[in-house]
Amino acid sequence: MKLFDNQKSYTKHPSVITIGTFDGVHVGHQKIIEQLTKVGLKKNLQSVVLTFFPHPRMVLQKDTNIKLLNTIDERKTLLSKLNLEALVVKTFTLDFANLSARDYVKTILVDELNAKHIIIGYDHHFGKNRSANIEDLKRFGKEFGFEVEEISAQDIKDVAVSSTKIRNALSEGDITTANSYLGTPYFFSGIVVRGKGIGKQIEFPTANIHIKEDYKLIPKNGVYIVRSSIDNKNVYGMMNIGTNPTVDGENRSIEVHFFNLNKDLYSLNLKVEILNRLRSERKFESIEHLKEQLKLDQEQALEFLKRYE
Incomplete structure (x- = not known):
């Protein structure tokens, strides 16, 4: 996959394009991109995703x-695994938002991405104040020589529901x-930074993860x-x-204890995948009670991992 950090550097190869934020690059998004690549192969068009960053709400609101x-870096990585030929990341600005x-x-x-199929x-709404819709796009298609293929209402619902459900589920720990x-x-990915060292004192050393975004x-x-x-x-x-x-902590932190690992992780950039939830965070009567619970957590985690693999 070729990555273009602005549409002006695109190679101008005739393209089939889909447009969106694609946050999560979840199974609904993957279905749309699968259709995109199929059309690209059938019509000899370069399959292109046009996405935006920052998120429009960050700029407009x-x-x-x-x-x-x-x-945005995670999004690029995930999209690169989907047999796309090109990803164009358009910087979302007020000037762009005000384009008719x-x-x-x-x-x-048309001029920069050479769209032949969208x-x-x-x-979908676009243009200043999101005033234009898919019927306008079809009209422009006749004028400028590209075809517009409509994603079904059910597929759009699946994508929207999936995004909402993922965010809600994560917020609930599901x-x-x-x-x-x-x-x-x-x-998520982050840099390992120094913490207070309490985990090491109780024989559960942790990597403290700092996420800059x-x-x-x-x-x-x-x-x-x-x-x-x-x-x-x-x-x-x-x-x-x-x-x-x-231990009377005040600030929210992310701490990972790796099993059977004796290695200095400071300053490493780690990707951490979340496989399952064990329990809610709680305050224990003492450090010893916390330590006993951590032993139980570890046993439960190891039992889960036997089945997971």
């Missing part, structure tokens, strides 16, 4: 509370539902079973998301 399933519908179609889709949802819609384990959705506080790749090997462990109330 200055929404600093928006939470996304993927960072016709200017957007003529300048971006696959889009029946409820990893099983989230992962079923994603088709793969939910994950504040718009990345972090699941509900609790204890989870996780997997990472370290030195090209799958390593499993358990993770706590929360404030560590037993």
